[in-house]
Amino acid sequence: MSEIDRSTPPLNSLYQQLIIDHYRNPRNSGELPDATVEVHMRNPTCGDDIRLQLRIEDDRIEEVKFVGEGCSISQASVSMMTTLLKGRSLDEALAVARRFTGMMHGDGDAAKDPLLGNLRSLAGVARFPVRVKCALLGFDALQECMKRTQQDGTSASQPSPAPE
Amino acid sequence: MNPESTLVPAGPSATAQAPLDPGALRHDFPVLDQEVHGRSLVYLDNAATSQKPRQVIEAIERYYRHDNANVHRGLHELSRRATDGYEGARARVAGWIGAAGPSEVVWTRGATEAINLVATAWGDANLREGDEILLTEMEHHSNLVPWQLLAARTGARLRYLELDDEGRLRLEGLPPILEGGRVRIAAISHISNALGTINPVAEIARLVHDAGGLVLVDGAQGAAHGGVDVRALDADFYVFSGHKMCAPTGIGVLWGREALLDSMPPWQGGGEMISLVERDHSTWADLPHKFEAGTPNIAGAIALHAAIDYLESVGPERILAHEQALVAQTLEALRAIPGVRLFGPPRAEDRAGGVSFTMESAHPHDISTILDAEGVAVRAGHHCAQLVMKRYGVPATARASFYLYNTPDDVERLVEGLETVRGIFGS
Ligand SMILES: Cc1ncc(COP(=O)(O)O)c(C=O)c1O
Numbered sequence: 309m310s311e312i313d314r315s316t317p318p319l320n321s322l323y324q325q326l327i328i329d330h331y332r333n334p335r336n337s338g339e340l341p342d343a344t345v346e347v348h349m350r351n352p353t354c355g356d357d358i359r360l361q362l363r364i365e366d367d368r369i370e371e372v373k374f375v376g377e378g379c380s381i382s383q384a385s386v387s388m389m390t391t392l393l394k395g396r397s398l399d400e401a402l403a404v405a406r407r408f409t410g411m412m413h414g415d416g417d418a419a420k421d422p423l424l425g426n427l428r429s430l431a432g433v434a435r436f437p438v439r440v441k442c443a444l445l446g447f448d449a450l451q452e453c454m455k456r457t458q459q460d461g462t463s464a465s466q467p468s469p470a471p472e
Numbered sequence: 473m474n475p476e477s478t479l480v481p482a483g484p485s486a487t488a489q490a491p492l493d494p495g496a497l498r499h500d501f502p503v504l505d506q507e508v509h510g511r512s513l514v515y516l517d518n519a520a521t522s523q524k525p526r527q528v529i530e531a532i533e534r535y536y537r538h539d540n541a542n543v544h545r546g547l548h549e550l551s552r553r554a555t556d557g558y559e560g561a562r563a564r565v566a567g568w569i570g571a572a573g574p575s576e577v578v579w580t581r582g583a584t585e586a587i588n589l590v591a592t593a594w595g596d597a598n599l600r601e602g603d604e605i606l607l608t609e610m611e612h613h614s615n616l617v618p619w620q621l622l623a624a625r626t627g628a629r630l631r632y633l634e635l636d637d638e639g640r641l642r643l644e645g646l647p648p649i650l651e652g653g654r655v656r657i658a659a660i661s662h663i664s665n666a667l668g669t670i671n672p673v674a675e676i677a678r679l680v681h682d683a684g685g686l687v688l689v690d691g692a693q694g695a696a697h698g699g700v701d702v703r704a705l706d707a708d709f710y711v712f713s714g715h716k717m718c719a720p721t722g723i724g725v726l727w728g729r730e731a732l733l734d735s736m737p738p739w740q741g742g743g744e745m746i747s748l749v750e751r752d753h754s755t756w757a758d759l760p761h762k763f764e765a766g767t768p769n770i771a772g773a774i775a776l777h778a779a780i781d782y783l784e785s786v787g788p789e790r791i792l793a794h795e796q797a798l799v800a801q802t803l804e805a806l807r808a809i810p811g812v813r814l815f816g817p818p819r820a821e822d823r824a825g826g827v828s829f830t831m832e833s834a835h836p837h838d839i840s841t842i843l844d845a846e847g848v849a850v851r852a853g854h855h856c857a858q859l860v861m862k863r864y865g866v867p868a869t870a871r872a873s874f875y876l877y878n879t880p881d882d883v884e885r886l887v888e889g890l891e892t893v894r895g896i897f898g899s
Contacts, residue, residue, distance in 0.1 A: 355861070
């Protein structure tokens with residue numbers, strides 16, 4: 309049987325000032341009228357809710373906005389994510405998503421990767437397994453946006469539950 | 473009785489109004505004696521499930537160590553003992569809830585399964601298009617979804633009693649609904665898990681009966697917090713789960729009036745529920761076995777018996793009074809915290825069990841994570857009551873819910889934790 313870690317989780321490493329700041333003052337929040345793709349994701353168990361809108365032209369994210377409601381981790385994560393996406397190619401965006409997911413699953417190298425910018429402040433979430441889903445909700449929406457774009461370039465905005 | 477037992481003697485004196493001593497009762501619950509994240513555990517998630525006293529844990533162990541066998545199937549000694557324990561538990565439940573007899577007590581996995589049983593066995597045989605099912609906005613999903621499925625199968629229509637701003641049912645909405653004469657069954661909770669409201673079930677039952685409908689009471693919280701008298705409630709069906717009242721998960725009860733249960737077709741088919749089996753048809757066992765297909769949760773039933781003995785020896789009225797004192801303390805303390813919004817009736821006497829709240833600066837999930845880091849277990853989410861969340865315009869709440877072993881110190885630890893939340897998020 310594996311050892312259970314009963315040490316105190318570092319609350320202050322979870323709730324960094326930068327996270328509280330993005331939670332209170334989300335960046336890129338609002339509607340994007342000329343979005344080319346929009347995905348609405350919810351986490352039904354806790355009510356975290358994110359509607360992510362992207363304008364993608366020639367495989368590049370030209371503009372990004374979101375409308376969200378939920379806990380500090382879900383909202384700060386999507387807010388920070390949007391600040392990193394503008395101007396990136398879809399491949400680059402996918403690399404950010406993969407790296408961030410790795411960090412949420414405890415990859416220490418990812419937590420030091422400059423590619424993740426401010427998102428590195430969320431590294432502490434990995435120590436709170438029940439909150440990892442919150443941090444990933446925005447990225448789930450991003451990956452769904454990219455999938456739909458690659459499929460047909462257009463998309464409806466049906467709310468879809470976050471994948472487990 | 474164990475010499476260390478902290479229980480007061482059973483009998484009428486136990487339910488006299490001397491307050492119980494939670495600090496002493498705690499010692500009956502081994503799980504409470506631990507540290508979580510470096511602090512002594514404060515368990516305030518009792519509306520989700522209660523902890524188990526050693527009297528119940530020992531009953532399960534005793535059964536498996538000495539008596540384990542299948543019931544009703546063997547002529548040997550162990551089977552006799554298992555059957556006696558199992559049927560003795562049924563008789564205990566029947567006496568405890570005021571049933572006419574053990575044949576009115578059907579074992580289920582819990583409240584959810586019991587509601588599904590009624591919605592299917594009674595519902596499919598009795599409802600047709602145009603009939604109405606009366607629900608309330610405060611119901612747990614377990615007391616909503618089975619009726620939605622029934623409505624979809626039969627064409628029956630769902631009607632709702634609404635909530636007022638203080639978490640009470642708006643009873644003035646009842647007569648207009650009943651006037652139509654189409655309500656065949658009302659399914660209402662005894663006590664709300666999300667708001668703590670104690671509902672005037674007997675009053676509602678009288679009105680629904682006068683209009684020719686039946687009443688199912690979801691007692692998942694009611695049985696645990698204050699006990700049940702199905703006759704005083706004037707219900708037709710009453711359902712509850714053992715795990716919310718010191719018994720294990722996987723055992724619950726459907727109580728129904730004998731004539732009603734008798735009139736219903738079986739629900740699931742299998743062993744135990746038959747009398748004669750031929751090639752193309754079978755005849756059914758008598759009540760209550762008609763509704764109990766397959767090998768049942770024997771140890772669970774026996775453990776529920778031990779749990780009822782335990783709760784009786786403490787006194788259900790005293791437990792409720794104790795919880796209400798903790799609720800009053802919590803309401804007062806939380807009202808003093810800036811940015812806190814409280815849900816449910818403002819007076820502790822009108823509620824049981826728990827307190828749902830939100831904070832302006834922090835989401836319920838964040839509240840729960842921070843409290844957990846301080847060893848305080850609360851629930852954050854929609855509490856399986858999305859209609860309640862919608863009614864009050866919130867995606868989720870945090871909920872602290874109490875039981876007999878919680879102390880005023882536990883409430884102080886909760887309040888202390890909320891100060892930490894404010895330290896991180898502001899108010
Ligand atoms: C009011 C209410 N009804 C129904 C249920 C469902 O109980 P169970 O999940 O034990 O079947 C619960 C508990 O979750 C409850 O609080």
